[in-house]
Amino acid sequence: MNPGEVAHLLTNVYDPELGIDIVALGLVYDISVGDGRIDVLLTTTSADCPMGGAILEAAEQFLRLQTTGYEVRVNPTFEPPWDVSMVDDRARAWLGIPPRVRASA
Amino acid sequence: MTARISTAQSPPLGLVAPFFLIAPLGLIAGGLLIASHDAAAFIAINHPHTVAITHAVILGWLTTTIMGATYQLGPVVLGGQLLSVPLGRVHLILHAGSVAWFIWSLFYWERLAMVGAATGLVISFLLYLVNAGTAVKRGNRWTLSRAYVAVALGFLVVTAAFGALWVGSHYEGWFVITPGKLSAHAHLGLVGWLAVMVMGVSYQLVPLFSVVNRAKPRFGWAALALTVGSLVLFAAVIFTDPPAALRVPAAMLLAAGPLLWAADILRLLRARSRRKLDIQGRATLLSLAFLALTAVLGVTAASGTPLVSDREPARLLLAYAAAGIFGFAGSPLIGNSYKVLPFLIWFHRYRVLVGHSPVPLVDDIYSSHAAHAVLSLHALAVLTLIAAALLGQLVLLQLGGVLLALGAAGHALSMVHMFLPKQASRQSTLKQAEVVLQ
Numbered sequence: 001m002n003p004g005e006v007a008h009l010l011t012n013v014y015d016p017e018l019g020i021d022i023v024a025l026g027l028v029y030d031i032s033v034g035d036g037r038i039d040v041l042l043t044t045t046s047a048d049c050p051m052g053g054a055i056l057e058a059a060e061q062f063l064r065l066q067t068t069g070y071e072v073r074v075n076p077t078f079e080p081p082w083d084v085s086m087v088d089d090r091a092r093a094w095l096g097i098p099p100r101v102r103a104s105a
Numbered sequence: 106m107t108a109r110i111s112t113a114q115s116p117p118l119g120l121v122a123p124f125f126l127i128a129p130l131g132l133i134a135g136g137l138l139i140a141s142h143d144a145a146a147f148i149a150i151n152h153p154h155t156v157a158i159t160h161a162v163i164l165g166w167l168t169t170t171i172m173g174a175t176y177q178l179g180p181v182v183l184g185g186q187l188l189s190v191p192l193g194r195v196h197l198i199l200h201a202g203s204v205a206w207f208i209w210s211l212f213y214w215e216r217l218a219m220v221g222a223a224t225g226l227v228i229s230f231l232l233y234l235v236n237a238g239t240a241v242k243r244g245n246r247w248t249l250s251r252a253y254v255a256v257a258l259g260f261l262v263v264t265a266a267f268g269a270l271w272v273g274s275h276y277e278g279w280f281v282i283t284p285g286k287l288s289a290h291a292h293l294g295l296v297g298w299l300a301v302m303v304m305g306v307s308y309q310l311v312p313l314f315s316v317v318n319r320a321k322p323r324f325g326w327a328a329l330a331l332t333v334g335s336l337v338l339f340a341a342v343i344f345t346d347p348p349a350a351l352r353v354p355a356a357m358l359l360a361a362g363p364l365l366w367a368a369d370i371l372r373l374l375r376a377r378s379r380r381k382l383d384i385q386g387r388a389t390l391l392s393l394a395f396l397a398l399t400a401v402l403g404v405t406a407a408s409g410t411p412l413v414s415d416r417e418p419a420r421l422l423l424a425y426a427a428a429g430i431f432g433f434a435g436s437p438l439i440g441n442s443y444k445v446l447p448f449l450i451w452f453h454r455y456r457v458l459v460g461h462s463p464v465p466l467v468d469d470i471y472s473s474h475a476a477h478a479v480l481s482l483h484a485l486a487v488l489t490l491i492a493a494a495l496l497g498q499l500v501l502l503q504l505g506g507v508l509l510a511l512g513a514a515g516h517a518l519s520m521v522h523m524f525l526p527k528q529a530s531r532q533s534t535l536k537q538a539e540v541v542l543q
Contacts, residue, residue, distance in 0.1 A: 013459065016451050017314070017444075018379070019466045046313055048248075050115075050181045050448065054456050062460035083318055084378035095316065096380030 001067060003031040006038055009066050013059045015044075017051050020094050022059065026086025029077060033070075038063060040074045043082045052076070116180050118453045120193045124173020125446050125520055127201055131165020132435075132513035134208065139490070139506025144499050147417035150426075151287055155419075157212035162430055163294060164204045164226070166513070170438045171302050172200065172233055174445055175254065179240025182309055183251050188239035196232040203229055216276045223272040230265050234258055249325040253305020256333060260297025267293060285346030292343065296336045296359065299434045304328065304366045307389060307437065311373050314385045314444060320376035324369040332362025349409040356407035360400035363433075367393045383468070384476040388440020391484055395432025398491070402428055423494035431487040431509065439483055439516060443476045450523055463529035470527050475519045482512035 010028055011021045022028055022042070030041035042059060044052035060074040089099045138158045145152045176193055179185050187193060203225030210218035238258055244251050267290040271282050308322055335358040342355045370393060374386065382390070402425040447470040455464040486508035493501035 014466060016455075016464075016467045017448070018316070019468060045316055045318070048182060048309065049313060054452055058456065058459035061457075065460040081318070084316065095378055097378060 001033055001038070001070065003033055006031045006033060006040065006063065006067075009063060010040070010059060013055070013062050015051065015055060017049075018045070018094075020087075020091045022055060024088045024091040025082075026088065026091070027055070027082065036069065037071045037073070038067060040072075041077050042074050043077050045082050047078050047081075115449070115452055116176055116187060116193075117190060118449050120190050121173050121177045121449055122446060122524075123194075123197055124169050124176070125442055126517065127197070128166050128169035128173070129513045129517035129520070131161050131167075131169060131204065133510045133517070134165060135162035136486070136506045136508070136510030136513060138212070139509065140503045142499075142502065142506070146423065146499070146502060147420050147494070147497050150419040150422045151282075151284065152419075153211055153214040155423075157208050159291075159426070159430070160204070160211055161208045162435075163299070165208065167299055167430070167434055167438060169200065169204070170442065171299070172196075172237070174306070174438075174441065175237045175240075175302075177445055177449065178250075178254070178306065178309070179237055179244070183241060183248070183254070184245035185240040185243030188236045192232055192236050196229055196236065199225060199232065200229040219272050220276050223269055227265055227269055230261060234262065248309075249322055249329075250305045250309040252326075253301055253308065253329060256329065257298050257302040257305065260293055260301060260336075264290060264294035264298055283346050285343050289340040289344040292336065292359070293340055295429060295434070296332065296339075296363070299430075300363055301329070301332060303392070303434055303437055304332070304363065306441070307366075307370055310385060310441060310444065311370055311389055314379070314383065315374060315377035316379040317373045317377045319378075320373050322369055323372065324365045328362050328366035328369060330362075331365060335359045335362055349407065352407040352409070353404060356404045360403060363396055364400060367396050384443045384473065384480065385437075385440040387477070388436045388480055391436040391440075391480065392433050395428050395436060395487065399425060399429040399433050402491075417497055420494050420497055424491045427487055427490040427494060427505075431483070431490065435487070436480065436483065439480055442516070442520065443471050446520055446523055447471050465527040465529045469530045471519065471523050475515065475522070479512055479516045479519055482508060482515060486512055 007023055007028060010031075011023045013022050014020065015022060015025055015027070018025065025045070027043050027045070028040060029043055030039075032039045040059065040063070042056060044055060046052075049055075056074055056076055060072055063070075063072040063074070084095070084097065087095065092099055135158050138154065138161060139146075142154055142158070146155055149155070176187060180187060203222050206218065207222035207226055209215075210222050238255075241251060241255050241258065271286065271290060274280055274282060308325055311317065335355075339355045339359040342351055347355075370389065374389070377386075379386075402421065406421040406425045444467075447467045450470050451465070451467050458464045486505050489501060489508055490505035493499070493505050
C-alpha cells in the first residue's frame with residue numbers, strides 16, 4: 001500500500017454537509033505509510049465545524065475497514081488553516097466557483 | 106492540533122428533536138388564530154386575541170426552536186456539556202404544557218389561569234437556563250457566538266421577570282399596564298432574547314455553512330454592545346410612555362445594532378466560497394431583508410400621528426411586529442432547522458455506517474425542494490400580513506394567517522420526513538470486497 005492508494009480510498013469519505021469527498025476538498029494534508037502503519041493528517045473547513053469530529057472518525061473507520069493489517073491513525077490539524085484554494089476542480093464546480101486558471105504552455 | 110473537533114459531546118437526538126418537532130405547532134396555532142381574528146386586530150395591539158397570537162408564536166414556535174437548538178449548540182459548537190439530559194426532557198414537557206395553557210388563558214383572558222401558566226413558564230425557563238447556561242459556562246473559549254448566547258439568556262430572564270410582573274399586576278391590580286410597559290416587555294423579549302440569539306448563532310452558522318474563510322466578523326462585538334446598550338435605553342424610555350420626540354430617536358438607536366450586524370453578515374456572505382446558497386443561506390438573506398423592513402416600520406410606528414392612523418392605531422405596529430417576529434426572527438429559524446436536525450440525524454444514525462456501506466449525506470436527509478417551498482410560503486405569508494396591516498384589510502390578514510399555518514404544517518411534515526430511512530445519492534458505491542488491500 002502506498003500514499004496514493006490511501007488517498008484513493010479516502011475519496012470515498014465525504015464531508016457530509018458539503019457533499020464533497022475529503023480529498024477533492026483538500027482536507028487531506030499528508031499521508032505516510034510504513035512499518036504496517038498508515039498516518040493521515042486531516043483538517044476541516046473550519047476549526048468550529050461540528051462535523052469535524054465525525055469526518056475524522058469516518059476517515060479512520062473507513063481506512064481500518066479497507067486496509068487489513070495496517071494500524072491506522074488519522075490526526076487533526078489546523079495548520080495551515082484550510083482555504084478554498086486547496087480544493088480541486090471537481091469540488092470547485094460543486095461549490096459553484098470557477099476552475100483554476102492554468103498557465104498555458 | 107486541537108481537541109475542538111471531538112464528537113463525544115453531541116447531545117442525544119431524543120433530546121433535541123422533540124423541540125423541533127413540537128415548535129411548528131406554535132406557528133400553526135398562531136396562524137389559525139390570525140385567520141380567526143376580527144377587525145379589533147387593527148385597533149388595539151393589547152387585544153387578548155393578539156396577545157395570545159404573539160405568545161403562541163414567540164413562546165410556542167420561536168422560543169421552543171431556540172431552546173432545542175441551544176441544547177445542541179452548547180455541547181457541539183460551544184464545547185460545554187449540558188448539566189443534565191433528563192432535566193432537558195422534563196423542561197420540554199413543562200414548557201410545552203405551560204405555553205399551551207398560557208395561550209388559552211390569554212385568549213380567554215382568564216387571569217387566574219394566566220398566573221398558573223406563567224408560573225409554569227417561569228419554572229420551565231429556570232430549568233432551561235440552568236441546563237443551557239451550564240453548557241455556555243463550560244464552553245471552551247469566549248467566542249462571539251458564545252457571548253451573544255450568554256447575553257440572550259440574560260435577556261430571557263429579564264423578559265420573563267417583566268412578563269411575570271405584568272401577569273401578577275393584571276391579577277392583583279398593582280399598577281396599570283400601559284402600552285409603554287407592554288412595549289418594554291415585548292422589546293426586551295424580541296430584541297434581547299430573540300434577535301440577539303439569531304444574530305449570535307448566525308456568526309457561527311453563516312461562515313460554517315456558506316464556507317467563509319477569507320473574511321472574519323468585523324462588527325460583531327460592536328453590534329452586540331450597541332444592541333444591548335440601545336435596548337436598555339429604549340426599554341427605560343418606552344416604559345414611561347414618552348412622546349414621539351423621544352420614541353423616534355430611541356427606536357432609531359435600537360435599530361442601529363441589528364443593522365450593523367446585518368452589514369457584517371452581508372460582508373461575510375459576499376466572501377463565501379460556497380457560491381450556490383443553500384436553504385440556510387437563503388433564509389439568512391431573507392431575514393436581513395425583513396430586518397431592514399422591520400427597522401423602517403418600527404421607526405415609522407414610533408412617530409405616531411399623522412403616520413399612525415387614529416382610527417386604527419395598531420396597524421403600523423402589527424406590520425412592524427409581523428416583519429420582525431415572523432420575517433427577521435422566524436426565517437432563519439426555518440433555514441437553520443434544515444441544518445440542525447439533519448446533522449443530528451446523520452450523526453446518530455449514519456456516522457457509524459461509514460466504511461460499511463454507502464451512507465446518505467446531510468442534504469439527502471431532507472428535501473431541498475420541500476424546504477424551499479416552506480420558506481417561500483412563509484415569506485409570502487409574512488408579506489401578506491404586512492400588506493394587510495398597512496392597508497387595514499382584514500380578509501388579507503386572515504389569508505396571511507392561513508398561509509402561515511400552511512407553511513408551518515409543511516415545515517412540520519418536512520421535519521418528520523427527515524426521520525424516514527434515506528439512501529446515499531452521491532456517495533461512491535465502492536464495493537468493499539474489491540478494495541481490501543494488503
